[in-house]
């Protein structure tokens with residue numbers, strides 16, 4: 001294992017900067033950072049997120065690992081810019097919320113999947129974006145899903161695993177198709193519903209009057225509607241098949257509830273709500289168990 005790897009983060013937003021900040025605070029890696037916004041690497045350095053701000057990627061050599069932390073549709077551009085580093089890299093990974101599309105981008109840009117490439121996705125985040133939102137403990141006790149390709153080398157997987165474990169994450173592996181289906185259901189669909197509901201209410205209420213009267217229920221349901229529009233635009237276009245599949249199932253179930261209200265079918269309402277409450281209570285238990293887990297390093 002490399003003692004203090006040189007790690008280059010491309011995209012110093014919420015996720016890239018939080019990852020860098022965690023490793024830097026623990027002095028576990030030498031952090032290099034690049035962003036398409038030229039002011040961001042200097043800000044990241046001043047905030048203690050990275051060691052070395054990078055202005056021109058062509059000047060960078062000798063990295064052990066590169067982490068692509070840009071929106072999913074910007075991945076091809078990021079891969080193109082670090083192509084010269086690939087032959088000497090131990091590990092190349094990403095944090096994209098969609099995995100098949102990122103694998104396809106890497107294959108397309110490089111002509112093949114390199115052994116150093118291990119796709120990944122931290123199952124942690126926030127509705128905030130940008131370097132100033134960086135949080136060193138963002139990944140503590142959260143899952144990090146790796147979807148290694150058939151070409152990923154054991155050394156690459158080991159380095160990526162250890163970097164995320166050092167950020168406090170529980171690292172697991174999953175086939176890429178399964179990842180995109182699971183995340184469509186648990187993350188992508190809820191964001192679509194939140195964006196849609198808030199938009200409907202905002203458009204119906206001249207001058208957004210009704211928001212004054214909303215409290216905890218609306219707050220809990222709508223928090224994620226404040227998430228970054230570019231990030232979510234990319235996710236829905238790049239994981240459209242799995243999202244449409246679960247969205248259509250949800251629309252059918254919602255229609256049943258609509259009919260139950262219309263026909264005063266209280267039994268159906270009670271059955272659905274009881275089943276949903278039991279599932280949500282189970283999820284609460286899982287979250288509580290995870291919080292009790294081992295102290296992050």
Ligand SMILES: NC(=O)c1ccc[n+]([C@@H]2O[C@H](COP(=O)([O-])OP(=O)(O)OC[C@H]3O[C@@H](n4cnc5c(N)ncnc54)[C@H](O)[C@@H]3O)[C@@H](O)[C@H]2O)c1
Pocket residue numbers: 010011012013014015016034035036037040069070071072074077078095096097098121122123124125126127128129130131228231235
């Ligand atoms: N926000 C979350 O909750 C969350 C959680 C897990 C994974 N992700 C994934 O992480 C990635 C980054 O999300 P984020 O929330 O950190 O976004 P962000 O908007 O906070 O940061 C993205 C950064 O990438 C930079 N960037 C954009 N295009 C670039 C390019 N071509 N080259 C270099 N830099 C570029 C932007 O200037 C910005 O600083 C996305 O792929 C997203 O799907 C996000």
Ligand SMILES: O=C(O)C(=O)C[C@]1(C(=O)O)C=C[C@@H](O)C=C1
Pocket residue numbers: 096097122123124125126127186187188224227
């Ligand atoms: O907590 C939030 O705000 C998030 O949106 C985080 C969240 C999610 O749980 O859906 C969003 C996108 C990701 O790719 C991973 C995690």
